[in-house]
Amino acid sequence: MNEEQRLYNSQVKEVENKTEKDYSQYFESVYVPPSLKEAKKRGKEDITYHKDFVIDPDFLGMGNGRKFFIRTFGCQMNEHDTEVIAGIFLSLGYTSTDNVQEANVILLNTCAIRENAENKVFGELGHYKKIKRDNPDVIIGVCGCMSQEESVVNKILKTYNQVDIIFGTHNIHRLPNILMEAYLSKEMVIEVWSKEGDVIESLPRVRRGKIKAWVNIMYGCDKFCTYCIVPYTRGKERSRRPEDIIQEVRQLASQGYREVTLLGQNVNAYGKDFNDLTYRLGDLMNDLRLIDIPRIRFTTSHPRDFDDYLIEVLTKRGNLVEHIHLPVQSGSTSMLKLMARKYSREQYLELVRKIKIALPDAALTTDIIVGFPNETDEQFEETMSLYEEVGFEHAFTYIYSPREGTPAAKMEDNIPMDIKKQRLQRLNNLVNDLSAKAMHVYNEQIVEVLVEGESRKNSDVLAGYTRTSKLVNFAGPNEIIGKLAMVKITKTKTWSLEGELIEVVAGQEVGVL
Ligand code: 5AD
Ligand code: SF4
Numbered sequence: 001m002n003e004e005q006r007l008y009n010s011q012v013k014e015v016e017n018k019t020e021k022d023y024s025q026y027f028e029s030v031y032v033p034p035s036l037k038e039a040k041k042r043g044k045e046d047i048t049y050h051k052d053f054v055i056d057p058d059f060l061g062m063g064n065g066r067k068f069f070i071r072t073f074g075c076q077m078n079e080h081d082t083e084v085i086a087g088i089f090l091s092l093g094y095t096s097t098d099n100v101q102e103a104n105v106i107l108l109n110t111c112a113i114r115e116n117a118e119n120k121v122f123g124e125l126g127h128y129k130k131i132k133r134d135n136p137d138v139i140i141g142v143c144g145c146m147s148q149e150e151s152v153v154n155k156i157l158k159t160y161n162q163v164d165i166i167f168g169t170h171n172i173h174r175l176p177n178i179l180m181e182a183y184l185s186k187e188m189v190i191e192v193w194s195k196e197g198d199v200i201e202s203l204p205r206v207r208r209g210k211i212k213a214w215v216n217i218m219y220g221c222d223k224f225c226t227y228c229i230v231p232y233t234r235g236k237e238r239s240r241r242p243e244d245i246i247q248e249v250r251q252l253a254s255q256g257y258r259e260v261t262l263l264g265q266n267v268n269a270y271g272k273d274f275n276d277l278t279y280r281l282g283d284l285m286n287d288l289r290l291i292d293i294p295r296i297r298f299t300t301s302h303p304r305d306f307d308d309y310l311i312e313v314l315t316k317r318g319n320l321v322e323h324i325h326l327p328v329q330s331g332s333t334s335m336l337k338l339m340a341r342k343y344s345r346e347q348y349l350e351l352v353r354k355i356k357i358a359l360p361d362a363a364l365t366t367d368i369i370v371g372f373p374n375e376t377d378e379q380f381e382e383t384m385s386l387y388e389e390v391g392f393e394h395a396f397t398y399i400y401s402p403r404e405g406t407p408a409a410k411m412e413d414n415i416p417m418d419i420k421k422q423r424l425q426r427l428n429n430l431v432n433d434l435s436a437k438a439m440h441v442y443n444e445q446i447v448e449v450l451v452e453g454e455s456r457k458n459s460d461v462l463a464g465y466t467r468t469s470k471l472v473n474f475a476g477p478n479e480i481i482g483k484l485a486m487v488k489i490t491k492t493k494t495w496s497l498e499g500e501l502i503e504v505v506a507g508q509e510v511g512v513l
Contacts, residue, residue, distance in 0.1 A: 031190050034150050034168060036405035038194035039232040042222060047238045047273065048198040055091050055204075059176035062183075063094030069103035070096075073121060074111025077234075077263055078144055080214040081172060082109050085143070087204030088175045096206075100131065105139045105179070112145035112152075112229050114401035121146060125160050134161035141165040143172070145233035147192050151404055157188065168192035169234055173200050196220055196235025201244050211452055211482045213257045215248050216240060217284065218264035223302060225329070226340045226408040227369065227400060230265050239270050242279055245423065246287055253293035258450050258482065262298040262462050268305030272277075282309035289318050294484055294508075295450065295467065300367075301326050303351050304342045310398055311358045321467040322359055326352075327367035331386025332379035339408070345386060352390050363438070363468035365394040370427060371401045371420030373411035381421050387430055393468070394440040395431045399424055432494055439492040442470065446502055449487045451480050471496040480504050 068089045072082040085107065086096060097103050099218040108124060111117040121142070128140050137240050139373065140163050146152045147166045156163050165182045181189045199219065205438050207213050218239040221231045249260050262284075264270060270281040281298070289508050303326055314320050333344040343351075355362060368383060385393070399420045402409040449464040449472045456463070462476045464485070473496060474487050480501075487499040 021047075032192075032194075033190075034148050034153055035194045036229075036232040039148065039196075039235060042194040042197070042236050043195075049241060049244075050198055050200045051202060051244075053129060053173060053200045053202050055088065055176055059092055059235075061093045062176065062180060063089060063092040063105075065356065066094050066104040067097040067102060068094045068105040069098070069100045069358060070107045070109060071100075071124065072109045072144075073117055074109075074113060074145065076214055076261065077216075077265065078109050078217060078265060079208070081144070081169070083205045083207055083214070084172055084203050085109065085175060086206045088172070088489055090206055091204045092176055092179070100128075103138065104133070105141065107141040107143060109368055110144035110404070112233055114398065114403075115400070118146055119153070122155075122160075125156075125163065125464075129162045139164045141167070141182075143167045143169070145169060145229065148194070148233040149229075149404070153190060153192065161188075164188060166190045166192065168194075171193070171196040173197075173203055184399060187188070194369070196238065199238050199240055201240070209452075210255075211257065211450065212259040212261065213252045214261050214263050215245060215252070216264065217245055217262045217267060217281075218270050220268065220279075221265035223266055223304075223342070224340060224407075226338065226411075227372065227403065227406055229403040232405060234265060237266065237269050237273050239273050240288065242284055245284065246291070246454065249288055249291050249293065249296075253291050256482070257293060259295040259297070260293060262288075262296065264298075265300065266302045267298045267300065268302050268307070268310070272305075280307065280309070281486060282307060282313045283318055285310065286313045286316075288363070289313070289316060289320050291319070292478065293319055295319055295321050297321055297323060297469075299325050303328070303348050308354070311354055314362075315358045316505060321469075322362040322367070323467065323469045324355060324359075324362055325365045325367075326355075328386065328390075329367060329369050330372065330375075330379070331383035332375075335375055335379050335382075338374065338411075339372060345382065349386070349389065356440035361468075363393045363470075364390060365469070366390075366392050367396045367398070368427060369398050369400050370423040371415040373408060373413055373415070375400075375415055384427065384430060387427070387434070392431070393437075394435055395427075397424055397427050397431060433473065436492075436494040439470065439494065439497060442466075442489045442497050443492050444489060446486050446488045447472065447497075447499070448505065449474070449485050449499075451476070451483055451485055453481050454478070466497075472499055473497070473499050474499040476501040483508050 070082050072078050105466050108121055110121045147168050155292045165178050167178050171191050178189055178191050220235040222237045222239045224231050268281055271279045328348055329339055331345055402413050447466045451462050451464040455461045455473050472487055484505040486502040488502050489497050489499040491498040
């Protein structure tokens with residue numbers, strides 16, 4: 001080796017050492033596989049709130065000249081997580097792209113709630129094999145609920161070697177470190193904390209729209225319904241502090257947002273984990289209703305924790321809308337018991353009765369699972385009869401899907417698929433009938449619509465939603481997008497309404513749109 005070569009080699013070594021030295025402190029050195037068993041534990045430790053989280057300046061500029069693409073599966077919580085992930089990418093200097101072919105980082109934000117949600121993700125990952133072959137420098141990542149499952153991580157390790165990074169729902173703020181490690185390492189980078197992390201405020205986020213915004217009020221779920229994977233993938237219930245939520249909603253109002261949806265897996269448990277103050281969802285809604293923003297919603301509710309004070313606050317109306325999504329899951333008390341829902345058919349109906357007395361015009365919608373282990377024809381009929389009795393205006397209906405690691409997955413999945421499908425079909429027919437009926441009531445009425453944009457099906461008409469979440473299409477000028485308008489309903493369909501613009505609601509000059 002001549003002198004020149006020696007010098008070159010020592011310089012290369014120096015760069016390599018420097019890279020390792022500079023960044024190794026940021027990396028998780030040992031890979032610990034995710035464990036649903038660990039995730040099940042509920043400790044008593046206090047939650048730490050990080051109010052001044054900042055991305056380490058060492059990582060800034062990492063994405064200069066690079067593009068990211070994110071595909072999101074599943075619920076609104078995931079959609080909102082994607083807004084945070086996108087915010088982190090932008091802070092690092094990346095730009096976003098809708099074209100997966102030109103992306104330098106491709107991320108799948110996944111959902112684990114049912115098997116078909118998982119299959120979609122694996123299918124999509126399969127498509128990325130060719131992208132990786134054509135461009136080995138592209139980074140392919142998996143995050144969201146599926147990455148919390150050990151079986152999924154093992155399957156990816158075994159069969160999907162096009163994947164470069166896997167990170168969990170509690171590791172989102174670690175994305176800069178994970179990306180940097182992926183650039184420096186030849187191995188798949190896996191960082192999944194099974195135990196929930198702290199509450200991290202002030203993460204950057206890019207909101208998808210300028211009219212409606214999501215605001216997390218709590219994370220996790222402690223309900224452990226026997227079929228559900230969420231308490232394992234999202235950890236224990238952690239509520240954000242009221243002042244942080246109020247400040248975020250105020251800021252959204254001042255930016256011109258018209259509607260906020262408060263998010264949590266079980267929003268009615270909001271505040272239960274505070275040990276220094278008694279402040280629950282009713283209190284939060286009572287404070288938020290004073291903010292100058294036209295509409296505030298919340299999702300998802302659990303009937304068990306839906307208290308009288310919340311109902312009382314909702315009757316003050318104003319910006320608190322008349323739509324309550326109240327998953328019932330089954331109309332049979334014995335099924336509810338097997339599902340560990342912690343209420344009976346009668347208790348659910350009693351809650352509905354109270355809501356209806358307080359808010360007679362409230363739209364009630366729900367989630368239902370059919371074909372849960374041991375569900376008899378009679379028990380399914382109880383679901384049908386409860387649906388009619390409540391008069392739900394819409395429902396998300398599902399065939400039970402066993403989730404490994406949950407108590408229900410240990411029960412025999414003993415309802416044949418054709419029976420499950422028949423039940424779903426019958427239920428969906430009822431859902432359609434009652435939806436059409438609920439829509440019919442709007443005929444000739446004048447309703448307030450938040451105009452969201454051109455209709456997806458026909459760009460000549462505008463589309464928006466009523467306070468009760470009914471889709472309304474009507475002709476009008478594009479300038480009123482983002483505004484509240486009064487619309488007279490002229491035609492009702494099963495899933496939407498058609499109408500004529502009467503007038504734009506006066507006094508909407510708050511913020512800029
Ligand atoms: N199988 C089918 N549906 C499920 N849900 C949750 N877990 C499962 C499962 N294992 C449904 C419930 C819940 C909604 C978000 O998804 O109805 O309310
Ligand atoms: Fe799952 Fe039940 Fe928690 Fe909802 S309340 S997220 S269904 S465990």
